[in-house]
Amino acid sequence: MEEQYQEFEAKTVDEAIVAAMKTFRAKFENLEIQVISEGSKGLFGLVGAKAAKILARPASRLEAPVSQTPGEFVPAPEPDEEPSPATPEDPALVEEAKGIITEILGRMNIPCQLRVHEDSTIEIVGDGSGLIIGKRGQTLDSLQFIVNRILNKDRQEPRYITLDTEGYRQRHMSHLKSLAIKMSQKARRTGQSVSLERMNPYDRRIIHLALKNDSRVNTMSIGDGIYKKVVIVPRKASK
């Protein structure tokens, strides 16, 4: 039995999608979403503010069972879509990494605790100030990069760890996914390519994967170096 589309309204499309995910207790990937209006803040957020409206329903039940227990809202991605390199359980590697992180953060005068998650992600439990995250996650990414460089200095086969703090990685991923959806809507509506700002490879991968199964748009990376732009190209109408 197919569920009917339900309408959601919120200040932004992102918030409306979150509301839809909560209502259906479904993951983002398991929802069919149509954006009716993107909403706008209006002039200085005062005049002419419009609400964002979307239609959403769970995707076909066969391939997307909603297995979560009621009331539990987990926008977790499919395991195979994890953008970070999968690290097999390796307690020694994690311990080594913890030592390096503790030493660096100590010198940064940031008091913190480290917590290791099941997927070997090391979470820095800080004061919640966002100092470790930095602008657009720059500081967290830099820290992760340096730690991985130090870890792999004398290793034949590189092994990588993922750093997280205050749930940033998860939050950032859902943000990127909704951005991908929003921009693909824009590309289709205007019939013109939409290019996103420069991103690192992991972020680009999230965008590509989010739109992989959307036959109405193509995605490609453009540019040189580590940071490239993702361009979303609408496909010619072919049904």
Added chain:
Amino acid sequence: MKALVEVIVKALVDKPDEVKVTEVTGTNVNVLELRVDKDDVGKVIGKKGQTVSAIRTILNATSAKLKKHVVLEILE
């Protein structure tokens, strides 16, 4: 700040004993001058400067509290 750079760079290079950091304090800007062994310069800079920019980002995060700019320079 100096100690932070030392810890990171010494862990990255092959000759940690050759790592020397001097801090030049100014009114608005502190300059950290980094010297490493000739063979280690590339390791500190990294592919397209990726490593040194990561170090600078971490330095900037640390110095944000101090309201002072910190500049890292690699001397040869």
